[in-house]
Amino acid sequence: MRAVLATLGYVMSPDSARVLMIRRDTRPDDIHFGYYNGLGGKLEPDEDVSSGMRREIAEESGLECGPLDFAGTISWPGFGRGGENWFGFIFRIPTWTGTPKTGNDEGSLHWVERADLLGGTLPMWESDRHFLPLVFADSPTVFHGVMPFRDGKAQSWSYTS
Numbered sequence: 164m165r166a167v168l169a170t171l172g173y174v175m176s177p178d179s180a181r182v183l184m185i186r187r188d189t190r191p192d193d194i195h196f197g198y199y200n201g202l203g204g205k206l207e208p209d210e211d212v213s214s215g216m217r218r219e220i221a222e223e224s225g226l227e228c229g230p231l232d233f234a235g236t237i238s239w240p241g242f243g244r245g246g247e248n249w250f251g252f253i254f255r256i257p258t259w260t261g262t263p264k265t266g267n268d269e270g271s272l273h274w275v276e277r278a279d280l281l282g283g284t285l286p287m288w289e290s291d292r293h294f295l296p297l298v299f300a301d302s303p304t305v306f307h308g309v310m311p312f313r314d315g316k317a318q319s320w321s322y323t324s
Contacts, residue, residue: 164238164240165248169204173234183273194244199287201253223269230257231254232256234255234298236251237250280295289316293317308322
């Protein structure tokens, strides 16, 4: 499978009660428009996954990451605007330095309660509700998931730990 390689990171507040999320609200043509999402994006051809995650966090939030906590991977066949396959490396970022920006060219940044994120009270991809409990589990284990998409909707979800 050919896929776009990407990172997705969840920056945690010092007490782990809140998560820094982007609300994609700047471009109405964005497939994520109006949704809250973690930070991240496509890997550059010359960078490893960790470097890509650190670059994306710095670009999108202005923060410098401490150690990255690897949560897992997700294969999203058919996810992209043109039906492209995406493969994501998911991280928790428990420590960081700096002051977060209020927004960037993709949207506004917000500290959201972890309970709200997991409780389904935020506008977000419905499919995120499947894997976020694994990312934010009290005793997380690394997971590897597959979530095929068709016409902008997840068709199924499976994973192994």
